[in-house]
Amino acid sequence: MKIAFAKSELPTSGAIVAGVLEGRTLTSTAAALDRQTNGAVTRALAGSRFKGKSDDMLPLIAPSGLELSRILLVGLGKPASLDALTLQAIGGRALSHLNSVGETTAAVAIDAVDGAKLSPAEQAANLAFGARLRSYRFDKYRTTEKPENKPSLKKLTVMADDVAGAKKAYEPLDRIGDGIFMTRDLVSEPANVIYPESLAEQAKTLSELGVEVEVLGEKQMKKLGMGALLGVGQGSMRESQLVVMRWMGAAKRKDQAPVAFVGKGVTFDTGGISIKPAGGMEDMKWDMAGSGVVIGLMRALAGRKAKVNAVGIVGLVENMPSGTAQRPGDIVTSMSGQTIEVINTDAEGRLVLADALWYCRDRFKPQFMVDLATLTGAIMVALGKEHAGLFSNNDELAERLLAAGKTVGEPLWRMPLGDNYDKQINSDAADMKNVGGRNGGSITAAQFLQRFVKDTPWAHLDIAGMAWSDKDAPIIPKGATAFGVRLLDRFVADHYEEK
Numbered sequence: 001m002k003i004a005f006a007k008s009e010l011p012t013s014g015a016i017v018a019g020v021l022e023g024r025t026l027t028s029t030a031a032a033l034d035r036q037t038n039g040a041v042t043r044a045l046a047g048s049r050f051k052g053k054s055d056d057m058l059p060l061i062a063p064s065g066l067e068l069s070r071i072l073l074v075g076l077g078k079p080a081s082l083d084a085l086t087l088q089a090i091g092g093r094a095l096s097h098l099n100s101v102g103e104t105t106a107a108v109a110i111d112a113v114d115g116a117k118l119s120p121a122e123q124a125a126n127l128a129f130g131a132r133l134r135s136y137r138f139d140k141y142r143t144t145e146k147p148e149n150k151p152s153l154k155k156l157t158v159m160a161d162d163v164a165g166a167k168k169a170y171e172p173l174d175r176i177g178d179g180i181f182m183t184r185d186l187v188s189e190p191a192n193v194i195y196p197e198s199l200a201e202q203a204k205t206l207s208e209l210g211v212e213v214e215v216l217g218e219k220q221m222k223k224l225g226m227g228a229l230l231g232v233g234q235g236s237m238r239e240s241q242l243v244v245m246r247w248m249g250a251a252k253r254k255d256q257a258p259v260a261f262v263g264k265g266v267t268f269d270t271g272g273i274s275i276k277p278a279g280g281m282e283d284m285k286w287d288m289a290g291s292g293v294v295i296g297l298m299r300a301l302a303g304r305k306a307k308v309n310a311v312g313i314v315g316l317v318e319n320m321p322s323g324t325a326q327r328p329g330d331i332v333t334s335m336s337g338q339t340i341e342v343i344n345t346d347a348e349g350r351l352v353l354a355d356a357l358w359y360c361r362d363r364f365k366p367q368f369m370v371d372l373a374t375l376t377g378a379i380m381v382a383l384g385k386e387h388a389g390l391f392s393n394n395d396e397l398a399e400r401l402l403a404a405g406k407t408v409g410e411p412l413w414r415m416p417l418g419d420n421y422d423k424q425i426n427s428d429a430a431d432m433k434n435v436g437g438r439n440g441g442s443i444t445a446a447q448f449l450q451r452f453v454k455d456t457p458w459a460h461l462d463i464a465g466m467a468w469s470d471k472d473a474p475i476i477p478k479g480a481t482a483f484g485v486r487l488l489d490r491f492v493a494d495h496y497e498e499k
């Protein structure tokens with residue numbers, strides 16, 4: 001689907017989308033359509049439950065007096081609450097409707113609304129962003145889908161008088177969209193296509209945008225002493241990889257310590273010898289979502305030329321049971337020198353992150369590290385699929401992440417850390433064990449990670465409940481969500497970029 005911006009002008013074919021405020025107050029375009037259709041708009045409103053709330057929609061098909069195929073009235077809510085997220089959601093819902101009814105072209109009228117927080121140009125850009133995000137589809141392996149079941153919309157024109165302003169506001173959002181789509185693609189691909197080496201190849205494509213990408217193989221990781229990460233991958237035919245991406249966008253201070261993002265990239269998690277039950281195991285193709293988000297985030301930052309030095313590191317392994325697989329009870333030595341007794345080979349993500357986090361702080365001395373991981377089933381027990389878990393050793397970092405999450409609609413909920421939880425992972429045989437018992441499973445997993453960050457400001461996002469969605473949402477079709485890309489892009493933009 002193509003998205004374009006143009007001056008406001010009633011189209012002569014296809015569909016038009018026009019806004020109606022709460023209380024059924026027509027925007028200027030809706031009022032003009034009402035006149036041209038001899039009052040059909042007001043009559044349709046009167047005969048419906050449409051009140052103008054921001055999730056209301058009302059289609060008028062083949063309106064007489066016009067050559068258009070359809071008028072789609074969309075509720076805008078109250079002017080004061082017409083913010084970026086609301087507009088994105090309106091764009092997403094409208095797009096989904098147009099796609100399902102078979103429209104091929106549509107124009108959206110953005111009219112000046114008294115009391116709105118955003119300029120019409122910003123409104124246009126956000127509506128377009130929402131429409132684009134909802135248009136995502138992973139259908140490359142569907143060869144027999146009937147055309148009438150496929151999305152129909154080919155072109156969406158967003159009309160605002162300040163065309164240049166709308167395009168300018170859309171440009172960075174479009175680049176963030178590129179990052180989100182890349183993440184969704186990587187997370188959606190099955191594990192026979194995306195495995196450590198092929199995922200590293202995908203990360204390498206970022207070099208086209210000016211990202212420096214290095215890939216470390218097993219030999220190099222062995223030299224570095226990454227026994228924790230390598231132990232997870234040792235049962236797989238696929239070679240484990242560690243990918244280091246660097247975007248050096250701080251023009252004024254090239255020597256500025258980077259911000260760092262670290263992702264869990266288990267390209268398939270069978271559980272290893274502590275094997276998972278068969279039911280639902282296919283979901284574990286998206287156990288690399290943390291790394292997919294880090295890669296997509298780097299793409300977004302580079303794409304919009306963010307003025308920041310950022311490092312992205314992803315640890316890529318496949319967790320398989322085999323004759324060479326790690327066994328419960330094995331003791332491995334991490335790059336930090338700390339030893340780990342592997343009680344459960346299914347608690348593998350923390351083993352991968354232990355070495356990736358240590359390597360990150362050791363080599364880059366970053367301002368902070370944020371890791372993302374589909375780390376525990378327990379975080380879904382605690383928070384459902386409404387918040388990702390946030391764990392941090394630094395209140396300022398935590399507050400900033402919480403705020404960014406609220407702003408973009410990717411909510412986090414802060415969880416506790418503490419010595420008594422930490423004790424749960426002490427081992428009699430080694431410095432620590434990789435599980436801490438049934439209670440507080442997400443917290444003991446975070447305590448484990450904390451042992452590998454020392455005093456570096458650090459936050460851990462447990463995204464197990466958020467990486468994949470079973471139902472459509474206004475700007476997130478069901479499937480891979482790319483949760484974290486918008487959040488961390490905003491977090492960087494708000495606090496770490498040169499002005």
Ligand code: BES
Pocket residue numbers: 269271283287344346347348349374375376377378435436441464465
């Ligand atoms: N990748 C899983 C966590 C997960 C489960 C993510 C479901 C998304 C959906 C992780 O590697 C895992 O297996 N965790 C175990 C830890 C346990 C063995 C301590 C879990 O949560 O059961």
Ligand code: MN
Pocket residue numbers: 269271345346347348349
């Ligand atoms: Mn596991």
Ligand code: ZN
Pocket residue numbers: 266269287346348349374375
């Ligand atoms: Zn896992």
